[in-house]
Amino acid sequence: MKISKLAEGPDHTWYVLGRDPDKSDSVIDTNEYVICGKEEAFLLDPGGTEIFPQVVSTVSRIVPVERIRHFLCSHQDPDIFSSLPLWMGLCPQAKIYLSWIWSGFVAHYGHEYVDQFVKVQDAGMRVVMERKEFQLIPAHYLHSSGNFHLFDAELKILFTGDVGAALLPDGHDALYVKDFEAHIPLMEGFHRRWMPSNQARDHWLARVRQLDIRYLCPQHGCILEGDQVGKFLDWFGTLELGGALV
Ligand SMILES: [Fe+2]
Ligand SMILES: [Fe+2]
Numbered sequence: 568m569k570i571s572k573l574a575e576g577p578d579h580t581w582y583v584l585g586r587d588p589d590k591s592d593s594v595i596d597t598n599e600y601v602i603c604g605k606e607e608a609f610l611l612d613p614g615g616t617e618i619f620p621q622v623v624s625t626v627s628r629i630v631p632v633e634r635i636r637h638f639l640c641s642h643q644d645p646d647i648f649s650s651l652p653l654w655m656g657l658c659p660q661a662k663i664y665l666s667w668i669w670s671g672f673v674a675h676y677g678h679e680y681v682d683q684f685v686k687v688q689d690a691g692m693r694v695v696m697e698r699k700e701f702q703l704i705p706a707h708y709l710h711s712s713g714n715f716h717l718f719d720a721e722l723k724i725l726f727t728g729d730v731g732a733a734l735l736p737d738g739h740d741a742l743y744v745k746d747f748e749a750h751i752p753l754m755e756g757f758h759r760r761w762m763p764s765n766q767a768r769d770h771w772l773a774r775v776r777q778l779d780i781r782y783l784c785p786q787h788g789c790i791l792e793g794d795q796v797g798k799f800l801d802w803f804g805t806l807e808l809g810g811a812l813v
Contacts, residue, residue: 568625571742573782573790574722579604579699581724582629583790586740587621594618596735597646598742598786600726602719603630604697609637610654611717611726612647612786619650623657632657637696639703640665641728641786642711643672652677659683664694664703666713687715704774706730708767716775723781730771731799732757733788744789747798753788755806763809772804 573581585598599622600611608630614622626632635658640648648654648663655661655677665673667686674681685692691703694717703715709730717726733753744750762768783791783799791799 568621569740569742570625570628573600573784574724576722578697579722581719581722583742583784584622584625585742587618588740589621590618592737595646596787598784598788598790599626600784601626601629602696602699602701603634604699606634607636607696608634609639609694609696609701610635611639612641612728613638613650613654615646615649616653617649619653622650623653636661637694638663639715639717639726640669640673641706641716641726642666642714643669644711647728647786648673649676651680655680655683664692664715666711666715668713669711689713691715704778706771708762708764709771710761710763718778718780720779723779724784725775725778725780725782726784726786728786729757729761730803731783731785731788731791732761733785735788741789744791744795747791747795750789751802757787758803758806759808760811762806765808768803768806768808772800776800 568584568587571583573583580603582601594617597614602609662685663683664685670684670686691705694701702718704718706714706716734757780796783796
């Protein structure tokens with residue numbers, strides 16, 4: 568898998584992993600994000616069982632995996648954290664932050680780890696790693712009915728799960744958007760079909776427009792940076808969502 572250092576502060580560093588060339592074509596490509604502090608690490612949407620060997624070997628090039636003390640499970644999908652029991656075998660002390668509505672469902676991946684679940688209430692919460700603070704931002708119905716994004720105010724990074732996702736064609740292995748206009752067709756179908764609610768989208772837009780965001784980091788596709796973030800928010804605001812009724 569590719570590794571890219573996304574941003575670095577005095578006490579913590581973000582990395583993005585993705586584009587595994589050995590992944591089966593039948594498995595949707597995912598991005599995994601690692602936040603490394605001095606002693607602890609935080610893994611955002613670690614991915615499915617299918618890609619666990621590649622993710623764990625790639626993460627271990629950045630940080631010893633036993634230092635991972637925090638996992639975000641942004642929502643319940645298998646591409647988010649069906650690898651839960653495998654990771655918890657390596658990092659049994661780690662906390663798993665997930666929406667309270669999905670606790671009993673995600674427990675199907677490994678009920679013996681439910682004591683490590685932090686059941687996040689709908690309004691979100693603050694998560695502290697070492698002395699660093701992150702905000703879990705509500706993003707319900709985008710696309711899951713219990714869904715959280717993670718914001719790092721210091722490095723101005725918003726992890727957005729499936730929002731901002733793109734379905735990339737074969738051979739497209741860039742981790743960052745180069746040309747926003749050219750990237751729109753790769754995002755459009757995904758958002759129209761997987762995002763069900765204009766009302767939820769507008770609610771989320773009103774909230775995140777108050778944040779100072781330099782990097783918008785989706786779980787599929789490419790990272791948006793700088794003025795691409797505002798362009799994305801404007802574009803997303805114009806889409807008609809939830810139109811797949813037949
Ligand atoms: Fe999803
Ligand atoms: Fe996803």
